[in-house]
Amino acid sequence: MEIKKFGVIGAGQMGNGIAQVAAASGLEVLMSDIREEFTEKGRAAIARNLGRMVEKGKLDQGEADDILARVKTTVNLDDMKDVDFVVEAAVEREDLKFKIFQQLDHVCRAHVILSTNTSSIPIGRIAAQTTRPGKVIGMHFMNPVPVMKLVEVIRGLATSEETFRLTWDLCKKFNKTPAEANDFPGFIANRILMPMINEAIFCLYQSVGKPEDIDTVMKLGMNHPMGPLALADLIGLDTCLAIMETLYDGFKDSKYRPCPLLRKYVESGWLGRKSGKGFYDYSK
Known part of the structure; x- marks a missing residue:
């Protein structure tokens, strides 16, 4: 499955960092949060990060502008209906993540992988909130996302091999180094x-x-x-x-x-x- 449009739930420090690396890899990105002030703040953080990269000579201004242009924002989770892959990067609260995954399962097309950037909550618990547990996986980025190379890729009990492989390859597309972890509280890193x-x-x-x-x-x-x-x-x-x-x-x-x-x-x-x-x- 080819991924062209990438959804990010949460525009905070982790969410906007993930959105930045996804856009830098050439994907169209839709970043959502519950209020416009949060999405605006997240997009402004991306702009600042890209500006620093231009100052350091790591990007030219045209490249930075193109990356930022690929990041769109929304406050309506229903807009995720057109994305090909989603990563949730909301606050580390189980009840909140459960609610988000229930909504995403309803909104997103049946083939779409739903990943979570959770730093500790077992993937199986989150997958059980959906009708597609085989397409739920952990994709735990490190902070700050644009700088840190590691992504923990965590299989839930029901995660399919296809879901795992596609997520692993996506990490590489983002110029990250994936490491596999099994589904225990905290995984490996934390x-x-x-x-x-x-x-x-x-x-x-x-x-x-x-x-x-x-x-x-x-x-x-x-x-x-x-x-x-x-x-x-x-x-x-x-x-x-x-x-x-x-x-x-x-x-x-x-x-x-x-x-x-x-x-x-x-x-x-x-x-x-x-x-x-x-x-x-x-x-x-």
Whole structure:
């Protein structure tokens, strides 16, 4: 099946990044969100990213203009009726994703693959909301999408080989490196990453070290490009908490218990970069 028109549900940081790489590969992209201000903000983010690439000499202005022109927006999920492939990149909430997939299953043509960018929710649970479980798959991009090369491709129990192969090839078309994961909470990336971040938060919670020192140890001692607390702020502390809760609920293992300080920050609205404050202050 040839994919010409690509649908993205969600115009936030992950959604607009996915839309950008899809448009850069030559596909027509339809990016949706619940309000026009969100789609406009998402398209503006793509324009800024492309502008930076022009400044760095990675694109010329004409190429950047062509990529942006291939990204259309909508606030009506029914407009996804004409797309050939969909990726959902909404907030990491199971109830919301279930509702979106129920709608997409009704709106999209029978042959269309419905993929999810979920970072932790089992694919089988999402696929069970549709009448096409064989055509539901995980397509977990890394943040920031235009920069990071990896995409986890996650099979659900019912995912067909054709669906898997087409998604794998699409990752390559996007100039990404796919890696296969099976359907367990957190998959590979976040099953390893999030407990590390959570443990770094416990170090702060128990006054083992200050944020700067915890991050410095991991950057210089373990050669990580970014410290775990700064990375948590970039990901979003609400997303980190949601993933830890999915891991804890899925495995019922105390090693996945979210740190109380993480929960406290989220409940206080300290979500990281997107709110202006997390483990670091971004208000300036």
